[in-house]
Amino acid sequence: MSTVIIGDIIGSRELVDRARAQRLIDGAVAKVEADAPGAERVLTPTVGDEVQGVYPGLAEALSALTLLRLALPDEVDLRFGVGVGPIGVVPSAAGGIAEGPGWWAARRAIDTLHAKQVRALPRARTWVAAADGAMDPLAVELANAYVWSRDELISTMSERTRRLAYGRCLGSTQAELAAQEGITQSGVSQALTAAGAAAVVEAFKQLRSVV
Incomplete structure (x- = not known):
């Protein structure tokens, strides 16, 4: 069972210097991985304003995101969907395509976070979701209670x-x-x-x- 992260840049279309923002993100990710290594696949830019990564467990993923949120400068901010579940790779002519319930859960998590930021939790930057049977639902709720509180503090x-x-x-x-x-x-x-x-x-x- 893996924990995957999908992140996107908040307000990416309004950034004056998108290339600089990406360099700042890449630098912060590299710093976190150097200081506290643990990723199976380090957060890596994919398409548009997204980054994706894989961690062996939820604790590793959430501790890495704590450091990353602290390491990012004021100029750039990200939000993260965290998904717990099995993952795999689908072969294709262009190379392996990341696939599986863990990725679907992460996508669902970041979509949920988008909606909640608009309404009740404007300072939230992280949401956790799990594939069916991958995690006790109460544990998911407890994880989200933790990240809401953490994000509220870090965001201020x-x-x-x-x-x-x-x-x-x-x-x-x-x-x-x-x-x-x-x-x-x-x-x-x-x-x-x-x-x-x-x-x-x-x-x-x-x-x-x-x-």
Whole structure:
């Protein structure tokens, strides 16, 4: 059973420099994979404004997306459909085509997220869905409760605070982060506390503990 991710760029048609946006996304994806490797297939641009990737499990996928959301600069933002289920490859003259219930679930998840962003959850950036029989429905609901809360916190953080939270997720001390940012340790502490970053960091560590 795999966990697949389909992501798309929010407001891609309004971007002044689409090529720069793609470079920023590619750089953030590479940074996350270098700092916390775990993807079976790293998030890769496909067609238009989409990226797709594959992870061995839901914990790996959600922890990677936490880091990616923290790593992305203010200039670009993505939303993600996460699908759990079996996947396969259909041979074709142009090469293998990714196919299967896991991909269908991810597509359903991102379509659901589009609708919910318009109405009740404008700061949501992630949705989880599972193929029939691939996951306990309660577990899917719990996963979505987690990502809603995480996204709400991350979506209100400044770019600097996201960098600080990223560092804390990977074990950097507040003193180390202060030196990197050229601010005081108390400044780091205040920024993280005001943003509720401790909840994001601790949840990330819990996810990584089951990987």
